[in-house]
Amino acid sequence: xxxxxxxxxxxxxxxxxxxxxxxxxxxxxxxxxxxxxxxxxxxxxxxxxxxxxxxxxxxxxxxxxxxxxxxxxxxxxxxxxxxxxxxxxxxxxxxxxxxxxxxxxxxxxxxxxxxxxxxxxxxxxxxxxxxxxxxxxxxxxxxxxxxxxxxxxxxxxxxxxxxxxxxxxxxxxxxxxxxxxxxxxxxxxxxxxxxxx
Amino acid sequence: xxxxxxxxxxxxxxxxxxxxxxxxxxxxxxxxxxxxxxxxxxxxxxxxxxxxx
Numbered sequence: 217x218x219x220x221x222x223x224x225x226x227x228x229x230x231x232x233x234x235x236x237x238x239x240x241x242x243x244x245x246x247x248x249x250x251x252x253x254x255x256x257x258x259x260x261x262x263x264x265x266x267x268x269x270x271x272x273x274x275x276x277x278x279x280x281x282x283x284x285x286x287x288x289x290x291x292x293x294x295x296x297x298x299x300x301x302x303x304x305x306x307x308x309x310x311x312x313x314x315x316x317x318x319x320x321x322x323x324x325x326x327x328x329x330x331x332x333x334x335x336x337x338x339x340x341x342x343x344x345x346x347x348x349x350x351x352x353x354x355x356x357x358x359x360x361x362x363x364x365x366x367x368x369x370x371x372x373x374x375x376x377x378x379x380x381x382x383x384x385x386x387x388x389x390x391x392x393x394x395x396x397x398x399x400x401x402x403x404x405x406x407x408x409x410x411x412x413x
Numbered sequence: 414x415x416x417x418x419x420x421x422x423x424x425x426x427x428x429x430x431x432x433x434x435x436x437x438x439x440x441x442x443x444x445x446x447x448x449x450x451x452x453x454x455x456x457x458x459x460x461x462x463x464x465x466x
Binding site: 280291 | 415416417418419420421422423426427429430433434437439442446449
C-alpha cells in the first residue's frame with residue numbers, strides 16, 4: 217500500500233471475496249487514498265453486488281470465472297481512460313485557469329477534479345465526479361437514467377442504468393444536507409434526474 | 414510501462430491474472446488482500462497523526 221500511495225502503480229485489481237472482510241469497504245478505503253483505476257474481480261454474480269462495487273468507488277468490474285482476454289481488455293481500457301483524463305488535467309492546469317462551478321454551497325473545480333462542499337473538500341470517484349459535473353453543467357434539465365448512463369459510461373460499457381441511481385445516491389450523500397430530501401439533484405419520478413440551480 | 418497491483422486471496426487466480434497481464438506487457442505485483450488492508454489501516458493512523466501535528 218505504501219507503493220500504491222507513492223504512485224508506483226497505475227491500476228489496482230481487487231478481489232472482493234475475502235473471508236471476514238468486505239471488499240466493498242476495502243475498495244472505499246483505497247478510493248479515498250488513491251485515484252488510480254480500481255478494477256474489482258468478483259465471484260458474485262448478482263447485479264446488485266456489481267452496482268454496489270461501482271458505488272463504492274470501483275471503476276469497473278469483472279466477474280469470475282472471467283475470460284482472461286476480457287480482463288486484459290478492461291485493464292487496458294481503464295488505463296487508457298485514466299491516462300487521457302490525467303493528460304487533460306495536466307495540459308489544462310498549465311495553460312489555463314481552472315473552470316469553476318459554484319452552486320450554493322458547492323464549488324467544483326472541473327479541471328482540478330475537486331469538489332468542495334461548504335468549503336470542505338470531498339473525495340469523488342471518477343464516475344461520480346463526471347456525473348456531478350455533467351448534471352451541474354446542464355442545470356434544470358431532466359435527464360433519464362439511460363441518457364446519463366450513455367453519457368458517462370458509454371454505449372460499450374457492460375452494465376445497466378441502475379448504476380446511475382447508485383452513483384446519484386453516493387453523490388447526494390456527499391453534497392446534500394439531507395440526502396433523503398435532496399436539494400441539488402432532484403428525482404423526477406418516471407423521468408429521471410434534474411440538477412436544480 | 415504500466416504497473417498493476419493485484420490484491421487477491423486466491424493465489425491460483427492471482428497467478429492466472431498475473432500471467433495474462435504480463436504476457437500483455439504489464440508489470441504486475443501481487444499482495445494478499447489482507448495485507449493491503451493492514452497497510453491501509455497503518456496509513457490511516459499516520460494520516461491522523463499528521464493532521465494533529
